[in-house]
Amino acid sequence: MAETVLRELEHVLGRRRVLWRPEELLTYEADANPLERGLPLAVVQPESTPEVAAVLKVLHRHRVPYVPRGAGTGLSGGATPRGGDVVISLTAMNRVLELDLPNQRAVVQPGLVNLHLTRAVQGDGYYYAPDPSSQMACTLGGNVAENAGGPHCLKYGVTTNHVLGLTVVLSDGSILRLGGKAPDTPGYDLVGVLVGSEGTMGVVTEITVRLLRRPERVRTCLALFDRVEDAADAVAGITARGIIPAALEMMDRVAISAVERGTYPVGYPSDAAAVLIAEVDGLAASLDEQMERIVAVCQENRVREVRVAQSETERALWWNNRKTAFGAMGKLAPDYYVQDGVIPRSRLTEVLRGIADLARQEGLVIANVFHAGDGNLHPLIAYDRRQPGIVPKVVAAGSAILRLCVEAGGSISGEHGIGLEKREDMRLQFTEQDLAAQQWVREVFDPDGLSNPDKLLPTPARCADIKSLAARAGTEPW
Amino acid sequence: MSGEHPLPLSAAALQEIDTCVHCGLCLPSCPTYRELGQEPDSPRGRIYLVKAAHEGRLDPGPALYEHLDLCLGCLACQSACPSGVGYGTILEEARAHLEPERPRPPMLGWLRRYLLRRVLPEPARLRRLARLAEWGRRLRLHRLAAALRLMPRHLVAMADLIPPVRRRAWEAGAAGGGAEPGPRAGLLRGCVQEVLFPETNAATRRLLARRGVAVEEPATQTCCGALHAHAGDAEMARQLARRNVGAFGAGKADYIVVNAAGCGAHMKRYGHLLHDDPDYAVAAAEFSRRVRDLTELLADLAAAGRTAPATVAAGDTALYQDPCHLAHGQRVRQPPRRLLAGVDGLALAELGDDACCGSAGFYNLTEHEMSLRVLDRKMQRVCAAGARILVTANPGCLLQMRLGARRAGLDLEVLHIADLLDRAESACEPVKGDGQHG
Numbered sequence: 001m002a003e004t005v006l007r008e009l010e011h012v013l014g015r016r017r018v019l020w021r022p023e024e025l026l027t028y029e030a031d032a033n034p035l036e037r038g039l040p041l042a043v044v045q046p047e048s049t050p051e052v053a054a055v056l057k058v059l060h061r062h063r064v065p066y067v068p069r070g071a072g073t074g075l076s077g078g079a080t081p082r083g084g085d086v087v088i089s090l091t092a093m094n095r096v097l098e099l100d101l102p103n104q105r106a107v108v109q110p111g112l113v114n115l116h117l118t119r120a121v122q123g124d125g126y127y128y129a130p131d132p133s134s135q136m137a138c139t140l141g142g143n144v145a146e147n148a149g150g151p152h153c154l155k156y157g158v159t160t161n162h163v164l165g166l167t168v169v170l171s172d173g174s175i176l177r178l179g180g181k182a183p184d185t186p187g188y189d190l191v192g193v194l195v196g197s198e199g200t201m202g203v204v205t206e207i208t209v210r211l212l213r214r215p216e217r218v219r220t221c222l223a224l225f226d227r228v229e230d231a232a233d234a235v236a237g238i239t240a241r242g243i244i245p246a247a248l249e250m251m252d253r254v255a256i257s258a259v260e261r262g263t264y265p266v267g268y269p270s271d272a273a274a275v276l277i278a279e280v281d282g283l284a285a286s287l288d289e290q291m292e293r294i295v296a297v298c299q300e301n302r303v304r305e306v307r308v309a310q311s312e313t314e315r316a317l318w319w320n321n322r323k324t325a326f327g328a329m330g331k332l333a334p335d336y337y338v339q340d341g342v343i344p345r346s347r348l349t350e351v352l353r354g355i356a357d358l359a360r361q362e363g364l365v366i367a368n369v370f371h372a373g374d375g376n377l378h379p380l381i382a383y384d385r386r387q388p389g390i391v392p393k394v395v396a397a398g399s400a401i402l403r404l405c406v407e408a409g410g411s412i413s414g415e416h417g418i419g420l421e422k423r424e425d426m427r428l429q430f431t432e433q434d435l436a437a438q439q440w441v442r443e444v445f446d447p448d449g450l451s452n453p454d455k456l457l458p459t460p461a462r463c464a465d466i467k468s469l470a471a472r473a474g475t476e477p478w
Numbered sequence: 479m480s481g482e483h484p485l486p487l488s489a490a491a492l493q494e495i496d497t498c499v500h501c502g503l504c505l506p507s508c509p510t511y512r513e514l515g516q517e518p519d520s521p522r523g524r525i526y527l528v529k530a531a532h533e534g535r536l537d538p539g540p541a542l543y544e545h546l547d548l549c550l551g552c553l554a555c556q557s558a559c560p561s562g563v564g565y566g567t568i569l570e571e572a573r574a575h576l577e578p579e580r581p582r583p584p585m586l587g588w589l590r591r592y593l594l595r596r597v598l599p600e601p602a603r604l605r606r607l608a609r610l611a612e613w614g615r616r617l618r619l620h621r622l623a624a625a626l627r628l629m630p631r632h633l634v635a636m637a638d639l640i641p642p643v644r645r646r647a648w649e650a651g652a653a654g655g656g657a658e659p660g661p662r663a664g665l666l667r668g669c670v671q672e673v674l675f676p677e678t679n680a681a682t683r684r685l686l687a688r689r690g691v692a693v694e695e696p697a698t699q700t701c702c703g704a705l706h707a708h709a710g711d712a713e714m715a716r717q718l719a720r721r722n723v724g725a726f727g728a729g730k731a732d733y734i735v736v737n738a739a740g741c742g743a744h745m746k747r748y749g750h751l752l753h754d755d756p757d758y759a760v761a762a763a764e765f766s767r768r769v770r771d772l773t774e775l776l777a778d779l780a781a782a783g784r785t786a787p788a789t790v791a792a793g794d795t796a797l798y799q800d801p802c803h804l805a806h807g808q809r810v811r812q813p814p815r816r817l818l819a820g821v822d823g824l825a826l827a828e829l830g831d832d833a834c835c836g837s838a839g840f841y842n843l844t845e846h847e848m849s850l851r852v853l854d855r856k857m858q859r860v861c862a863a864g865a866r867i868l869v870t871a872n873p874g875c876l877l878q879m880r881l882g883a884r885r886a887g888l889d890l891e892v893l894h895i896a897d898l899l900d901r902a903e904s905a906c907e908p909v910k911g912d913g914q915h916g
Contacts, residue, residue: 027526
């Protein structure tokens, strides 16, 4: 059957855009989370919505599951094949289809790199606000799938707040147009359902996004603390004073040691316990005063040193340093495993202490890089997979961290998605009933379970199992 | 290193592979990934394939080298990488191991070996061959070859752009002068540079002399060996490195100055190349520490107060294109821009993108289709920048950009930065009777 599928795919796309040679498939066996791998049957590279529809029709006819993939920078294994499936690589669909600057809208293809959209409009004074740290490489399609965030989402909101409309191809090849160009459309918010669905409902082929005006000015400061608790208190203090920073980022000592050995060293002292980056933007007149208040809060919280960026070059260096922190983990160990927990800001100190205790007990190196303003933690466990028995230990520590987050009243994912990695951890946060409801919604869009199966929801949550579970619980939903 | 591995790699290369965390931030910087959007032709994908071959998961045959062949070796991924993975080290080692196994048509294999081993290291032989090619060109044999489909068309176009080859080497005479005696610099003449662009070497000598630098040119110097290393001929690369380390021996000159970015990047790695050679390890490391790109040295001299006035017709606009092996290979980006900014009357334009031009050593011969795709994409940006002069700092880029300008129908003067600076400085000097400075 595999031969037939390949032949039909080549018939649709031509031979150059269907990859099936073993070495080609090998490079698609994992995304940026190499903990799990799977060899796909083929990788296809469509260039338009009709081509995606034609591909999905072939796969539907043969009941072959598929995995949509952007740049493969995802951290939860969302684009990892399960084996024998077909990867729909959207990298060739990377154009801006329509720019409507007076109305601050753009229609783009999913393979467009996040930062390239901003580059296309910045000359006119606009930008696309959600800025995942991988924005120089990750695609907007991937951002939609994961409902990606970023440092500046504290003030401006995550991907779902910036997507107005979507074109989606469903598993049977039918094409849906959801939402539109207006800020709100009547009926169910299906755009909201699709954003963050991790490719489990079909393939998004066009995205209508909101563009924002560049703020008149930006001011950024950097604060070094001798105790993580002080940095956490400063975060709480800043937000308590009614300041809404554009971004409020924190890195701990281990993370600092990695970035300082990476490509963009700032020159942080190696004995600093935490560094905080706070940025405010808006009308120039109001910024100096806001910055003064932030500096004052830091000083009240025993800051060692606080510095305001004196130039765009200095600011860019601080951000490059921060945004390449995950990649710089390679300086600590060959592999890293990142968590993406969310906690209430007020519990920051306590959860960080819990993570530090865990690291000590398990003998693991854990760096913390996080969007402190919205309580989105990224503990990074550095390890070497060749060390015997280390992988299960690392995965268990990851789950333990997520449990800490949920117990503190938070969530297991802020922006990286659940993917393959954290499916079982969904149970930490949701009941079987909650999960069943999510599965029903999924099946409305993908009744045959071909679109990125095994991702997002825990395994037994197949339709039949759920129905029997629900029946046993006496809560038959239909 | 272990004999059990189908693709053995040194500890240094394995260390680089281990530093890659598969994050993918390198992808958009890669010219071939930009063209194809396919993982096997991206830096992350290539590292993954080399690793798989080393681990025995992939046969180290065509499946591997075809993707490595398509790599330009531009090292843009090294600039993009947050962990600073030394991709170049991985690539060179993998190529060196694969090279002996590769089937090639006998004629092509012979030609390749002859060029690498017998021609490039021998300036006189290279010149004779170039002169022969010059006659062929005058007789339009290259056009005949193209008509008979013995030669791809773009090479014919490129052959037309090569300046006439002179019969004898440029006379190494001192020029300029007047400045306080300063540091001593050994000049690497380069193989291709000296034969095809001797005027650029002459301009380099004048620029240094105007700043009081004593230029020395050891007669025993040879080709730097970069092309050999990139082509997987590690042994010849080491031989050439040893000859140059000997020629520019310790204590002779304060700096070793190079005006070809590819050569400079490679010579800065002699220390790595010869690290396991007991007789040369120390001297090679010391040699590498003294290597400076011409622009780097001129900028340092300027900072120390050694400059010369330079002027062009007011309103002339120059676009500086970063040679990959200067920007990524040596991380030298600002010095050339500072030098150009110091030229009175010259306005600077920026490309806003430092992607490779597609020249990449032999690449435009071996992978000409991809080379031209990369070049044409680059020329779109050059067109948009709208400058009259394009300045670069490497002979390969120079020829490739001239080809690009012709393909794009642009009236663009493509110059080596040494030639532009020398011309601008000559314009400030009192006119001399002999017209030596042209």
